[in-house]
Amino acid sequence: MFKEIFQKLEKAVNPVAQVVQNTACSKVMVIAFKKGMILKEHKTDVRAKLVVIKGNVIYKEQNQHEELFLYDEINIPVAVLHSVEAIEDSLCLLFKG
Numbered sequence: 001m002f003k004e005i006f007q008k009l010e011k012a013v014n015p016v017a018q019v020v021q022n023t024a025c026s027k028v029m030v031i032a033f034k035k036g037m038i039l040k041e042h043k044t045d046v047r048a049k050l051v052v053i054k055g056n057v058i059y060k061e062q063n064q065h066e067e068l069f070l071y072d073e074i075n076i077p078v079a080v081l082h083s084v085e086a087i088e089d090s091l092c093l094l095f096k097g
Contacts, residue, residue, distance in 0.1 A: 001020065001030070002030070005018050005030055005032045005091075006032065008032075009032045009033075012034070012037075014037060015031050015032060015033045015037050015038075015039045015084075015086070016032045017029050017030070017031045017032075017094075020093075023097075025097050026095065026096065027096040027097055028093060028096075029093070029094040029096070030091065030092070030093060030094075031084075031091070031092045031093075031094055032090070032091050032092075033055070033057065033084075033089065033090040033092075034086065034089055035086055035087065035088045035089050035090075036085075036086060037085070037086045038083060038084070038085045038086075039083055039084040039085075041081045041083045042081070042082070043078075043081055043082070044076055044078060044079075044082075044096065045078060045079070046078065046097050047076075047077075047078060047096070047097065048075070048076040048094060048095060048096045049073055049074070049075050049076065049094070049095045050068070050073065050074050050076060050084070050092055050093070050094055051071070051092060051093045051094075051095070052068045052069060052070055052071065052072050052073070052091075052092050053070070053071070053091050053092065053093055054070065054089070054090055054091035055070070055086065055087070055088045055089050055090025055091060056068070056069050056070075056086075056087040056090060057084050057085060057086050057087060057090050057092065058084070058085045059074050059076075059082065059083075059084055060082060060083045060084070060085065061076075061077075061080055061082040062080065062081070
């Protein structure tokens with residue numbers, strides 16, 4: 001799975017996301033970034049948590065900017081615009097539900 005993500009990332013101009021697990025009550029995704037890539041503003045309709053497992057990203061939400069490093073995590077509120085920017089090549093896990 002990770003090999004596929006990194007292969008897709010080589011040619012990608014946007015972050016690459018892939019579902020790792022999807023059940024009736026939860027979803028886990030991997031999101032891979034090259035340095036400088038931005039996951040543009042969007043909202044979630046369920047509770048979510050972003051965990052950095054490689055690299056360094058900035059989580060942006062309204063007037064808040066939180067720099068996240070290896071193993072840092074942040075809760076993402078429902079129905080709030082947010083984005084993620086990679087400061088360096090990064091890999092994150094997103095837990096939804």
